[in-house]
Amino acid sequence: MVLTPDKITPRNGEAISVERGRFYVPQDWGTPSLELELRCVRIRARSPQGNPPIVFLSGGPGESGIRYLSHLPFARTFLELSELHDVVLLDQRGCGSSGPSLDLPDPAIGPQVLADEVHLREWTLGRLKSLPRAGQVSVLQSASDVLELADALGAPAIHLLSMSYGTHLAQFVLRQGASRVDRTVLLGFEGPDQTFKYPSQLELQCERLGISAQHDFMGDLVSVLQDKGIRFSVSGDFGDLTVGRFALQYLVCSWCSLSNRFTRLPKIFHDLMDRKTESLAASLPDLLKTCARPAAFYLGDQFSGCTPARWREIEEEAESSPLSNAANFPFPLDLPTMDDEAREPLATGRPILCFTGELDGFTPTTNFQEVAELMPNATNFEVRNAGHNDLLTCAGVVDAAKLFFSGQPLTEQEYAVAPPVWPSF
Numbered sequence: 001m002v003l004t005p006d007k008i009t010p011r012n013g014e015a016i017s018v019e020r021g022r023f024y025v026p027q028d029w030g031t032p033s034l035e036l037e038l039r040c041v042r043i044r045a046r047s048p049q050g051n052p053p054i055v056f057l058s059g060g061p062g063e064s065g066i067r068y069l070s071h072l073p074f075a076r077t078f079l080e081l082s083e084l085h086d087v088v089l090l091d092q093r094g095c096g097s098s099g100p101s102l103d104l105p106d107p108a109i110g111p112q113v114l115a116d117e118v119h120l121r122e123w124t125l126g127r128l129k130s131l132p133r134a135g136q137v138s139v140l141q142s143a144s145d146v147l148e149l150a151d152a153l154g155a156p157a158i159h160l161l162s163m164s165y166g167t168h169l170a171q172f173v174l175r176q177g178a179s180r181v182d183r184t185v186l187l188g189f190e191g192p193d194q195t196f197k198y199p200s201q202l203e204l205q206c207e208r209l210g211i212s213a214q215h216d217f218m219g220d221l222v223s224v225l226q227d228k229g230i231r232f233s234v235s236g237d238f239g240d241l242t243v244g245r246f247a248l249q250y251l252v253c254s255w256c257s258l259s260n261r262f263t264r265l266p267k268i269f270h271d272l273m274d275r276k277t278e279s280l281a282a283s284l285p286d287l288l289k290t291c292a293r294p295a296a297f298y299l300g301d302q303f304s305g306c307t308p309a310r311w312r313e314i315e316e317e318a319e320s321s322p323l324s325n326a327a328n329f330p331f332p333l334d335l336p337t338m339d340d341e342a343r344e345p346l347a348t349g350r351p352i353l354c355f356t357g358e359l360d361g362f363t364p365t366t367n368f369q370e371v372a373e374l375m376p377n378a379t380n381f382e383v384r385n386a387g388h389n390d391l392l393t394c395a396g397v398v399d400a401a402k403l404f405f406s407g408q409p410l411t412e413q414e415y416a417v418a419p420p421v422w423p424s425f
Contacts (some may be wrong), residue, residue, distance in 0.1 A: 018043055038090070062293065069089060087161075197327040198317055206323075228245055358386055
């Protein structure tokens with residue numbers, strides 16, 4: 001591996017000394033092919049003791065692991081973990097600075113793009129026309145890449161720290177090379193057949209939000225969405241847009257587990273009950289960013305997919321759900337998907353520490369509970385008040401991860417973050 005010294009400065013933080021690395025993997029594992037250049041960043045251990053390096057697997061799919069260092073709260077976590085271990089942040093294939101670039105164009109936002117599912121699908125598929133061939137990005141390929149990274153680092157064994165989709169990837173790394181993985185921390189839990197979400201899973205999440213906000217969020221949501229032809233005219237810097245029922249369903253499904261987003265939802269729907277659109281208009285720029293997913297998201301989630309049995313259950317629920325099947329938009333796509341045999345739950349005796357968020361409907365505690373008996377050395381703690389994006393910065397979680405990676409017993413049995421701050425109605 002080629003390593004060069006560098007510094008990365010988080011926003012509002014001090015420069016962090018790192019080593020930038022690059023290594024090469026086959027575009028298609030198992031067959032002669034072109035090579036891809038993958039990139040990573042290593043933070044050297046401050047007190048090295050010969051421990052396995054911690055490899056961070058980011059989520060999405062499509063997120064740059066390296067870019068996490070630009071966000072100060074995340075950077076603090078990695079610096080804390082680097083006391084006794086090297087910490088390596090990987091840009092997975094198709095993500096961030098790893099090549100070749102899989103950037104997608106952002107077509108112009110027409111006034112009807114959020115009017116209904118048909119228009120949003122047309123806009124999304126327009127972006128997908130430039131997708132490279134799907135073999136470049138899959139959870140099976142990326143799992144092999146992680147083991148190749150271990151070889152490139154000269155590490156007989158590694159630890160894994162993963163979040164969101166990264167927990168899905170980590171389980172495939174364990175399946176392919178369990179002997180190379182010493183200990184694994186999962187922040188959230190997405191099993192091999194849990195990529196696509198049940199509508200009921202997110203309905204339950206919306207009910208939790210209503211309890212936390214002390215407001216009948218579900219009542220407002222159902223009332224607004226019961227009119228299948230409902231439309232709102234919204235204006236802002238983005239122009240004049242028509243926002244229909246499906247865009248509102250997609251907004252809820254995309255944001256209901258993110259603590260930096262979900263606190264806006266009850267106010268938006270409370271105002272829409274009176275046809276007030278100011279709160280919705282303020283959120284549309286962020287919603288439009290959510291719609292413009294990176295290429296690796298479409299390739300990765302389509303390949304992971306789900307079994308026919310799970311998809312039938314999802315579709316049955318969607319028929320009567322106020323959220324329809326917006327949680328899984330725009331899937332399924334006409335792109336490759338893996339064999340159902342690969343979606344069997346992971347069975348492993350390797351040490352695993354899992355944290356799930358009380359307010360996370362994306363990778364919830366129930367996902368772990370469905371398969372826990374297959375992992376006898378796995379322990380899960382639910383973090384009170386935590387959304388999907390809170391686990392990596394929870395002080396108690398970080399302390400526990402440090403102890404776990406060092407083979408020491410955990411000292412804290414209850415974990416929590418500050419409760420959400422809700423706007424007034």
